[in-house]
Amino acid sequence: xxxxxxxxxxxxxxxxxxxxxxxxxxxxxxxxxxxxxxxxxxxxxxxxxxxxxxxxxxxxxxxxxxxxxxxxxxxxxxxxxxxxxxxxxxxxxxxxxxxxxxxxxxxxxxxxxxxxxxxxxxxxxxxxx
Numbered sequence: 001x002x003x004x005x006x007x008x009x010x011x012x013x014x015x016x017x018x019x020x021x022x023x024x025x026x027x028x029x030x031x032x033x034x035x036x037x038x039x040x041x042x043x044x045x046x047x048x049x050x051x052x053x054x055x056x057x058x059x060x061x062x063x064x065x066x067x068x069x070x071x072x073x074x075x076x077x078x079x080x081x082x083x084x085x086x087x088x089x090x091x092x093x094x095x096x097x098x099x100x101x102x103x104x105x106x107x108x109x110x111x112x113x114x115x116x117x118x119x120x121x122x123x124x125x126x127x128x129x
Contacts, residue, residue: 014055016048016112042105043098049108056115060122076103 012018020041027037050069057065077100084096 013048013051016045016052019048020045039102042102046101046105046108049105049112053108053111053115056112056119060115060119072107073104076100076107 023041023044024037027040028034050073054066054069057069080100080103081096084099085091
């Protein structure tokens with residue numbers, strides 16, 4: 001039983017798109033609005049994307065990518081807070097956190113796709129040589 005749970009958890013972490021698709025299917029069956037559903041799907045998937053990007057980057061580059069991921073996430077959050085503070089008179093932290101979280105989803109999705117492509121290319125080159 002532990003092996004099955006470990007396998008499922010590992011699959012979900014390495015393939016976060018499964019979480020997104022599962023959430024969308026479940027919410028669609030419950031009759032939720034598509035616009036809200038996609039935002040929430042991104043919110044639910046983001047922690048898995050953090051783990052997936054770290055795992056793939058660690059597999060490709062070895063130790064160290066966790067620091068870069070953390071620093072980039074903090075810089076994005078700081079920039080968005082500064083922009084929101086300058087732009088809006090009434091600062092709402094919940095709104096900033098939601099925007100930050102959704103931006104993380106976009107950035108991490110692109111990073112995940114790029115890292116998977118790099119890993120595949122690296123393995124092909126290693127296999128050929």
